[in-house]
Amino acid sequence: MEKILKALDMLKIDKNDYEFYGKNIVKIDYEKYMNNNKGKLILMTSINPTPAGEGKTTTAIGLADGLNYINKKTVLALREPSLGPVFGRKGTATGGGESEVIPMDDINLHFTGDFHAITTANNLISAQIDSEIYWNTDIKIDPNNVVWKRCLDLNDRALRKAEIKISSKISRTEEFTITAASNMMTILSLSKSINDLRERLDNSLIAYNKEGKEIYLKELKITGSLMAILKNAIKPNLVLTKYDTPTLIHCGPFANIATGTNSIISTNLGLSLGDYCIVESGFGSDLGFEKYINVVNQDNDLIPDCTVMVVTLRALNLHNDFENKFDHLEKHLKHITQYNLNLVVAINFIEGDDEKQLSTLKEWLDKNNYEWEMNEAYTKGASGAEKLAIKVSEICEKQQTFKKLIDSNETIEEKISKVIKNFYYLNDFKISEKAQMKIKEISKTMYSNLPICMVKSSNSIDGNDANENNYEMIIKDINVNTGAKFILAYTNNVMSMPGLNKDPNSKDIDLESGKVTGLK
Numbered sequence: 209m210e211k212i213l214k215a216l217d218m219l220k221i222d223k224n225d226y227e228f229y230g231k232n233i234v235k236i237d238y239e240k241y242m243n244n245n246k247g248k249l250i251l252m253t254s255i256n257p258t259p260a261g262e263g264k265t266t267t268a269i270g271l272a273d274g275l276n277y278i279n280k281k282t283v284l285a286l287r288e289p290s291l292g293p294v295f296g297r298k299g300t301a302t303g304g305g306e307s308e309v310i311p312m313d314d315i316n317l318h319f320t321g322d323f324h325a326i327t328t329a330n331n332l333i334s335a336q337i338d339s340e341i342y343w344n345t346d347i348k349i350d351p352n353n354v355v356w357k358r359c360l361d362l363n364d365r366a367l368r369k370a371e372i373k374i375s376s377k378i379s380r381t382e383e384f385t386i387t388a389a390s391n392m393m394t395i396l397s398l399s400k401s402i403n404d405l406r407e408r409l410d411n412s413l414i415a416y417n418k419e420g421k422e423i424y425l426k427e428l429k430i431t432g433s434l435m436a437i438l439k440n441a442i443k444p445n446l447v448l449t450k451y452d453t454p455t456l457i458h459c460g461p462f463a464n465i466a467t468g469t470n471s472i473i474s475t476n477l478g479l480s481l482g483d484y485c486i487v488e489s490g491f492g493s494d495l496g497f498e499k500y501i502n503v504v505n506q507d508n509d510l511i512p513d514c515t516v517m518v519v520t521l522r523a524l525n526l527h528n529d530f531e532n533k534f535d536h537l538e539k540h541l542k543h544i545t546q547y548n549l550n551l552v553v554a555i556n557f558i559e560g561d562d563e564k565q566l567s568t569l570k571e572w573l574d575k576n577n578y579e580w581e582m583n584e585a586y587t588k589g590a591s592g593a594e595k596l597a598i599k600v601s602e603i604c605e606k607q608q609t610f611k612k613l614i615d616s617n618e619t620i621e622e623k624i625s626k627v628i629k630n631f632y633y634l635n636d637f638k639i640s641e642k643a644q645m646k647i648k649e650i651s652k653t654m655y656s657n658l659p660i661c662m663v664k665s666s667n668s669i670d671g672n673d674a675n676e677n678n679y680e681m682i683i684k685d686i687n688v689n690t691g692a693k694f695i696l697a698y699t700n701n702v703m704s705m706p707g708l709n710k711d712p713n714s715k716d717i718d719l720e721s722g723k724v725t726g727l728k
């Protein structure tokens with residue numbers, strides 16, 4: 209408790225503006241601290257990861273510790289872990305080794321209850337929709353045309369399709385998403401204030417009536433109840449790293465089926481409290497970075513001063529980069545440079561890395577004029593990221609001229625095409641008849657100017673995970689999230705409710721002598 213009190217004092221957070229959740233976690237009343245300062249924004253991304261990840265989180269933590277180590281006042285802002293991956297295959301999301309945020313077990317299991325509040329708020333809407341149908345109210349919701357989906361913060365494939373029996377005569381098909389991919393999660397994570405959250409909720413499209421007319425959440429008259437449920441969930445959570453770096457952990461949208469970055473509120477709070485704020489975007493730059501720069505940053509008010517590309521030898525080997533002249537890495541680097549953004553490559557060192565391959569990688573980066581530095585914070589702590597911190601702080605001072613890729617007035621097809629061509633390196637794609645019909649309808653509305661949020665596999669740049677011959681990306685479905693203010697484009701067979709793998713992490717987690725064990 210003493211360390212976090214010291215951090216709060218250093219950040220100049222008044223004692224009336226925070227509340228302890230246990231001994232090492234606090235929630236912050238953020239409103240009066242916003243925009244007092246405008247620090248440098250650092251965005252973490254990576255190449256396509258291995259199943260174990262590429263250490264974006266550990267590198268983000270190490271870099272934050274390293275910046276504070278060289279006396280640069282730095283705040284880290286990360287996503288909250290979802291219980292789905294914690295109990296599934298991917299595991300925890302708090303770093304590891306000497307680059308870890310603590311208390312690790314509390315953060316990964318329940319934390320401050322934000323995910324539970326988001327799940328409850330999301331499902332209250334669904335319950336109210338079905339109640340309106342049951343009582344046949346004046347809203348006249350069409351049971352076969354409900355847009356809003358229920359959610360659960362677990363991997364549960366059985367809930368991808370469920371039959372909801374509202375009465376003896378009325379039933380409908382329901383689809384669950386995992387909470388991290390739910391409408392409520394993205395709405396909260398993209399809200400910029402409490403008033404913005406209320407407005408986004410009110411304007412969320414939830415269903416259509418029997419005449420095909422849109423029905424919005426405000427017509428249910430439960431926005432007040434939702435605000436009451438979310439009154440604490442909208443407040444960022446503060447914890448510390450092992451090296452006492454202040455870390456805001458808030459909201460946790462997935463990057464393959466949602467936006468993939470912590471809340472805008474926590475990012476803006478971090479920028480106000482520190483001279484540097486580090487945020488992380490999920491999976492590879494084909495997903496997390498692309499969505500950050502085109503969706504989270506849709507108002508061009510969160511342009512990073514430096515983007516850090518995390519690479520590991522094991523991922524480069526997975527994608528055969530040493531045989532393919534770093535083709536995979538170069539594509540990811542182009543994702544950043546096409547926006548004219550400052551860039552540093554962070555080589556995340558892992559014990560046992562081949563020295564010859566490391567030398568080959570460094571030579572290629574030098575030859576192609578990419579700034580790079582090693583990150584050894586996992587084993588050495590803050591001092592292991594000192595050189596990386598110095599490099600990133602220097603690059604943050606370089607001028608850059610941000611260049612937009614997608615304009616809001618372009619057609620939905622043009623926006624999708626630009627993402628596919630510039631991030632997936634595919635010249636052609638197909639749009640299903642179902643998706644074409646939805647695009648046609650959305651194009652007639654004011655929502656046609658919204659950005660695109662692609663739903664795509666995280667395993668490969670182009671989504672061709674099975675290496676099929678004559679592969680072609682298919683846009684199978686289109687939905688508009690009017691509250692989050694983006695258009696979802698579903699590709700191939702990506703689903704918004706994951707399933708558990710054959711031997712999930714849940715089989716290894718236990719409670720021994722009052723301590724949680726087995727978290728990975």
